[in-house]
Amino acid sequence: MEKIVVGVDGSKGARQALEWAVAEARARGAGLVVVHAWQQPTAALMSPYAPLLADPASLVETAHKTMTDSLATVDLTGLAREPERRIVQGPAAPALLAAARDATLLVVGSRGRGGFAGLLLGSVSQQVAHESTVPVVIIPPAARSNSRPDG
Ligand SMILES: Nc1ncnc2c1ncn2[C@@H]1O[C@H](COP(=O)(O)OP(=O)(O)O)[C@@H](O)[C@H]1O
Ligand SMILES: [Mg+2]
Known part of the structure; x- marks a missing residue:
């Protein structure tokens, strides 16, 4: 079965990435x-x-809450199976790259929670774009769900 990996950090950008990845x-x-x-x-x-x-x-608790809240905001119906939730201690980019090693796609938002205003890409999206060996999809702020006209 194909595998799509998506990174979430509780930000709006990550929610849009999750929506795209679910679709x-x-x-x-x-x-x-x-x-x-x-x-x-x-x-x-x-x-x-x-x-x-x-x-x-409390950091672990916050991490679990971020995961739960992120998944609660999107419509998960129609998926072949329940999404796997992976909470990892450590820096985000290596965690995403490791999870996506055998994936079809790695999906991230262009920006996340932190970083500096005005950047087009945050440090995580930039790092995965540079280092991933699988295709990366970076969802820009204005992107909408990729639901297709033909279904
Ligand atoms: N801690 C994290 N865990 C998983 N994915 C993350 C994490 N932080 C960021 N990401 C992913 O990377 C995207 C870009 O975030 P990031 O590069 O950190 O931008 P910023 O510098 O604005 O915070 C997010 O939308 C999310 O998809
Ligand atoms: Mg960040």
């Missing part, structure tokens, strides 16, 4: 793997309050 998985009868990577915020690690700010249990 594509439906059209192809492909399996869908939804990846969310989380890590200790670097700024918190360098602060004297690090133990308070970066409580690992």
Whole structure:
């Protein structure tokens, strides 16, 4: 079975990427793997309050909530099977690249939650575009669902 991997971070860009990936998985009868990577915020690690700010249990909880909330916003009907949810500790781009090694497509939004205003691509979308060995789809902000006129 074909496999489509999509990255989510709770942002609007990621939601649009997820919507596109779901529609594509439906059209192809492909399996869908939804990846969310989380890590200790670097700024918190360098602060004297690090133990308070970066409580690992709450970070894990937030990661699960991000995954659940992301999937709750899209219509998952018509998929060949229930999407696989993968929550990974570590930087996002390597997590996505690893999950997509044997995939048909890797789908990301052009931008995510963070980064600097004005960039066309965020660091994660840029890194996967450079390093992926499978085709990458980068969903720009204005893109709509790829539902096809012929079904
Ligand atoms: N932590 C993450 N886990 C999984 N996918 C992610 C993560 N962060 C970003 N992505 C994916 O990469 C896309 C672009 O995000 P990113 O490059 O981080 O932009 P920004 O710099 O605006 O945050 C997101 O829309 C999402 O699809
Ligand atoms: Mg980001």
